[in-house]
Structures are given as structure tokens and as C-alpha cells.
Amino acid sequence: MTIEKAVQQDPWGTNVEILPDFWVDPEKLSVMQDLMFSGINVMLTGDPGTGKTELTKRLAQAHNLPFHRVNVGAIRTPRDWFGHWEFIGGQTVFIQSEFVAAIQRPGIVALDEFNRVTPDIHNSIYTILDHNREVFIEETKQYISVHPCCIFIATENRGRSHTGTFMEDTAVEDRFETLQLTLPPVEVMADLLEKVYGATPDHALLLARITHKLNTLYHEESLSRPTGFRPAISAAALVKRGQPLNTALKYTFVNRFSPEGGVDSEQTTVLQVIQAYLK
Structure with missing residues (x-):
């Protein structure tokens, strides 16, 4: 055939x-x-x-x-x-x-x-x-x-x-x-995090926005590694299990980056992004 x-x-x-x-x-x-x-x-x-x-x-x-x-x-x-x-x-x-x-x-x-x-x-x-x-x-x-x-x-x-x-x-x-x-658009990613991974609507949108911002910083060469869907999925799982949102973000997004450099470290950059979206 x-x-x-x-x-x-x-x-x-x-x-x-x-x-x-x-x-x-x-x-x-x-x-x-x-x-x-x-x-x-x-x-x-x-x-x-x-x-x-x-x-x-x-x-x-x-x-x-x-x-x-x-x-x-x-x-x-x-x-x-x-x-x-x-x-x-x-x-x-x-x-x-x-x-x-x-x-x-x-x-x-x-x-x-x-x-x-x-x-x-x-x-x-x-x-x-x-x-x-x-x-x-x-x-x-x-x-x-x-x-x-x-x-x-x-x-x-x-x-x-x-x-x-x-x-x-x-x-x-x-x-x-x-x-x-490429990553799904923010709204689509948030919808998937909510429907498939059990995130609340507010948390899903927050995780999607953080993911996109960090990945943009990678492509602008402000961070050394890209950020895909996985940290957001892990964060949603931790929150679903009862962990505070800040703890979930720390162990999924922040800890993926180096603390070297103190206030100029990549972890500091990630924390600044997270804080901006939490306001």
C-alpha cells in the first residue's frame, strides 16, 4: 500500500x-x-x-x-x-x-x-x-x-x-x-490551569501571566533559562494540596533560578516579577 x-x-x-x-x-x-x-x-x-x-x-x-x-x-x-x-x-x-x-x-x-x-x-x-x-x-x-x-x-x-x-x-x-x-496565550493557559489542573480562576490567571513574563525575559536575555508550562502546573498542584500561594511560587518558579549575585541574582528578578503580579 x-x-x-x-x-x-x-x-x-x-x-x-x-x-x-x-x-x-x-x-x-x-x-x-x-x-x-x-x-x-x-x-x-x-x-x-x-x-x-x-x-x-x-x-x-x-x-x-x-x-x-x-x-x-x-x-x-x-x-x-x-x-x-x-x-x-x-x-x-x-x-x-x-x-x-x-x-x-x-x-x-x-x-x-x-x-x-x-x-x-x-x-x-x-x-x-x-x-x-x-x-x-x-x-x-x-x-x-x-x-x-x-x-x-x-x-x-x-x-x-x-x-x-x-x-x-x-x-x-x-x-x-x-x-x-510556543506557550498558549495567557487566557488559554489560564483556562487549562483551571479546567485541567484545578487552579482557581484568579490563581490560574496569575500563574499564566507570571509564566509568560518570565519566558519573555528569557528571550530578552534577562534570564538564563526559559519558563514553560511545568512550573505553573506544579504550583497549581501545591496550592490544591493546601500550600500557601507564596510557598508554591517559591518552590516552583523561584527555585528554578540561581541565587548567585544577591540583589542582582536571577532569583531576585523572578521575585520582583511575582511581586508585581501579586499587587
């Missing part, structure tokens, strides 16, 4: 317009689905906490597709994609990876933290990610063809705040179309 025939089948290839309890820019959601149902690999970038990995899961659920996540950062050699050798019953046996099984069936394969390995680690899957969509596994002497309805979505954290990441080879970048995710 070709990818062209696959996309004509219903419900395969039919876009969803929204994802329950999750926000992504509607245009990007539409474009992303059009790409993946056309057999084109997608790369999701954006600040931490913008929902890159979660989006891949939600899309799999929305389209009733199997989901397989690969922690790319844990792969140590180019051959680890396909399996590993084990000594069993007096002989050395090659144990094939779940990745090999996943690419031979319909579903979404999420290549998480794709740039947390050196570029040579990607060499073994070049032919999987290009128009050939096949690979020869030397250990088992097998040619493996990627299923026409197997979708590849990679995620990356990029930028000055991320250590342990590597520049990609142009050959890898050329195999993906890139979409950059």
Missing part, C-alpha cells in the same frame, strides 16, 4: 481540529497533520514545557494510532537503534529493538530529544527517514521496510540554555519539516 492510497482511507488522513485539554496553534496543528499524513517527517522545536512530546502522544490518541517513544539520548552507538547482543543459553543472540517492530506497523514513532546524541548516531537511520523508508540490518541480514502508515515525529530543545545537545548534520535537517511550538 502506498502512502497516497493510505491517506485516502477514512479515518486515516483526516485532520482533527482540536485536541481535548491541550492547546496548539490551530494553523500549526493543521499543517502538522497534513505533513505527517503525506509521509513527511516532522520536527517539533520550542522552549521546554511547550508540549512537544505531549503533542505527539495526543495526536496518536486522537487518530487511534499506536505510539512508540524512542529516548534518543539513551542511544550510545549507531547500531543501538536496531537492538543489542546478549549471551543467552551458551550463545550470543541479537535481541531486536522495539523500534524495528514499531516502524513496520501503522503508528506514530516519536524520536524524543533527537539532538542529544552526536550526529554519527543518526547515520544508521538515514534511509529510514528519507524517501527510501527502508534499512538493512547487518546483524540479522534483513531488509526492513517502513510501513506506509508509520509517522515519524522528532522533538528537540534548542538554544543557549540547553547543555548536552549537538548541532545536526544538514542531511538530518533536510529529512524533516520543522514546526516551533
Whole structure:
């Protein structure tokens, strides 16, 4: 079955317009689905906490597709994609990876933290990610063809705040179309914090505003790290458990930043932002 025939089948290839309890820019959601149902690999970038990995899961659920996540950062050699050798019953046996099984069936394969390995680690899957969509596994002497309805979505954290990441080879970048995710608008984020995570309307709006302000300061290079959705979710959870709001903000937002520098520290900057919104 070709990818062209696959996309004509219903419900395969039919876009969803929204994802329950999750926000992504509607245009990007539409474009992303059009790409993946056309057999084109997608790369999701954006600040931490913008929902890159979660989006891949939600899309799999929305389209009733199997989901397989690969922690790319844990792969140590180019051959680890396909399996590993084990000594069993007096002989050395090659144990094939779940990745090999996943690419031979319909579903979404999420290549998480794709740039947390050196570029040579990607060499073994070049032919999987290009128009050939096949690979020869030397250990088992097998040619493996990627299923026409197997979708590849990679995620990356990029930028000055991320250590342990590597520049990609142009050959890898050329195999993906890139979409950059952003935080939900303040009002949408507040609505999610209230409906999904149990924050009160006032607290939800406060947390959303603080998150956006701190993330803006990062992009203005006034802070060394971005602020995503996660601190707000954690703060909402602490308040829901009975912690005072100031305590929740301290342990979720403030403590993520360095106290070095005293009154000129990043923690002081964060505290000033919080105090401004608490007035």
C-alpha cells in the first residue's frame, strides 16, 4: 500500500481540529497533520514545557494510532537503534529493538530529544527517514521496510540554555519539516490551569501571566533559562494540596533560578516579577 492510497482511507488522513485539554496553534496543528499524513517527517522545536512530546502522544490518541517513544539520548552507538547482543543459553543472540517492530506497523514513532546524541548516531537511520523508508540490518541480514502508515515525529530543545545537545548534520535537517511550538496565550493557559489542573480562576490567571513574563525575559536575555508550562502546573498542584500561594511560587518558579549575585541574582528578578503580579 502506498502512502497516497493510505491517506485516502477514512479515518486515516483526516485532520482533527482540536485536541481535548491541550492547546496548539490551530494553523500549526493543521499543517502538522497534513505533513505527517503525506509521509513527511516532522520536527517539533520550542522552549521546554511547550508540549512537544505531549503533542505527539495526543495526536496518536486522537487518530487511534499506536505510539512508540524512542529516548534518543539513551542511544550510545549507531547500531543501538536496531537492538543489542546478549549471551543467552551458551550463545550470543541479537535481541531486536522495539523500534524495528514499531516502524513496520501503522503508528506514530516519536524520536524524543533527537539532538542529544552526536550526529554519527543518526547515520544508521538515514534511509529510514528519507524517501527510501527502508534499512538493512547487518546483524540479522534483513531488509526492513517502513510501513506506509508509520509517522515519524522528532522533538528537540534548542538554544543557549540547553547543555548536552549537538548541532545536526544538514542531511538530518533536510529529512524533516520543522514546526516551533510556543506557550498558549495567557487566557488559554489560564483556562487549562483551571479546567485541567484545578487552579482557581484568579490563581490560574496569575500563574499564566507570571509564566509568560518570565519566558519573555528569557528571550530578552534577562534570564538564563526559559519558563514553560511545568512550573505553573506544579504550583497549581501545591496550592490544591493546601500550600500557601507564596510557598508554591517559591518552590516552583523561584527555585528554578540561581541565587548567585544577591540583589542582582536571577532569583531576585523572578521575585520582583511575582511581586508585581501579586499587587
